[in-house]
Amino acid sequence: MTFDTVVIGAGPAGLTAALYAKRKGLTLAVIADSIGGQMSKTANIENYPGHEIIPGKQLALIMQEQIKQLGQDIVMDRVTGVERIGNRFRTTTATGKHFDSRTLIIATGAHWREIGVPGEKEFKNRGVSYCTTCDGPLFADMDVAVVGGANAAAESVLEMTHYATKVYMIVRSTLKADQILADRIMSSPKVTVLQGYTVEKITGTDFVEAIHIRSKAGEQKTLQVGGVFVEIGQDPNTDFLKGLVKTNDKGEIIIDEYCRTSVQGIYACGDVTDVPQKQVIVAAGEGAKAAMDVYTYLSTHR
Ligand SMILES: Cc1cc2nc3c(=O)[nH]c(=O)nc-3n(C[C@H](O)[C@H](O)[C@H](O)COP(=O)(O)OP(=O)(O)OC[C@H]3O[C@@H](n4cnc5c(N)ncnc54)[C@H](O)[C@@H]3O)c2cc1C
Incomplete structure (x- = not known):
């Protein structure tokens, strides 16, 4: 089967992209190695409209539930590679699964940077x-x-x-x-x-x-x-792309105002991109934009 789109990541960007894509009637696979992304590691979110204060884990569960209600599951797996085969994309996971799709939405966020001093690795999880x-x-x-x-x-x-x-x-x-x-x-x-x-x-x-x-x-x-x-900042999670799309000097995926990357059919949204504001509401908004433009793209590129 070839999906209309594959969403990689299930933080606010990926979950919102999935919500919009599903509601547009697209066929999709959502692949992520954790649900909620950085939201799940945030005690309380106090700047997400509609919620005066909400634990990050709870907001993640609400977003996940919203797509589940539409019949959309999340494949819990780690994406290890993406390749272009003609005008299709093949996404490969750590467990050896393949997902073919006409478009891709990359919403893999970012991870914490290390300081790189003696003792840091040695005492990871031991202080x-x-x-x-x-x-x-x-x-x-x-x-x-x-x-x-x-x-x-x-x-x-x-x-x-x-x-x-x-x-x-x-x-x-x-x-x-x-x-x-x-x-x-x-x-x-x-x-x-x-x-x-x-x-x-x-x-x-x-x-x-x-x-x-x-x-x-x-x-x-x-x-x-x-x-x-x-707590010295983050690097975008783009290793699996192996240079497939253009990135800036921080390694963030360069996107335009429609969340399009340098490769036609590949979209990106949230903290993995060069959008400077790294926030839940921004990631969610970008996820919505990406899915809406994927829909427009698929309607005009059969
Ligand atoms: C401690 C902390 C507090 C914060 N507080 C706030 C706050 O109060 N308000 C606010 O608005 N923002 C806050 N933020 C920022 C906010 O959480 C992020 O901007 C937002 O989560 C980014 O969303 P995202 O979906 O782009 O990426 P992420 O949340 O990073 O999600 C990325 C997703 O991609 C998945 N993924 C990554 N690589 C792969 C792979 N290779 N294969 C499969 N899946 C993959 C992850 O498992 C995850 O599901 C905070 C961040 C931190 C760290």
Whole structure:
């Protein structure tokens, strides 16, 4: 069977694209290795219209349920490759399945960046974490460090003030978080912000015991912490494309205002693209745009 479209990813972008594609009567397969994407790792979302405040996992479930009600399942698998065969696309998964389609909607989002210092890999899941919402409660009554200076790091710091005894925020240059978050951080007695410091290494025995940092002037500090949360940004999930579509210098897929990529028939939406605003509402909106243009494209390209 050749599907009208294959949606890769089930975060807000992919789930919305699937909703629109299904309602347009297209035949589709939705393939994802997790449901909800980054939403599922967000404690509360306070800026999605229609919900004053909603746990990220709950919003993901609502979106999933909405497409399930239309009879659309999600194939839980990891996409490992996409190739163009004539005017069709073949999507291959880690379990060896193939899905042929006339168009593709890539909605694979992004993943957290690593700092790349000694001890980071060694202590991953033994004190080093990339998801405060997932792991924060494990560090109750401990001192922890959060590495990063933008919004994700700021949210992580604020979340950790609910559990940890002390939170060090290690910022390479200056704090770049939204003013409202920066104000909350600065007024918390639990938080110490260390600006102009880079991480040199993370040490411990079985679990993390310390993070070693150095200022631009060469001053070294060792902070005794039980946990290190790395929140220094994200990279788009595009490995499986192996250069099939054009990307920018950050590796994000370049799209136009209709979510079209450099390859006719391949669309992209959400955090995987060069759209600068990385938000649930934006990803959902882009997913809708992508599916609507896929419908128009299929109507005119038989
Ligand atoms: C801690 C944190 C807090 C946030 N808070 C907010 C907030 O309050 N408000 C807000 O609007 N935004 C927030 N965001 C940002 C928001 O979550 C993202 O912008 C949004 O989830 C992006 O949606 P997406 O669908 O493009 O990608 P993602 O949510 O990243 O979803 C990607 C999907 O693709 C799948 N996938 C990836 N690679 C493959 C593959 N090879 N094969 C199969 N499937 C694959 C994943 O499993 C997932 O289903 C937050 C993000 C984080 C990390």
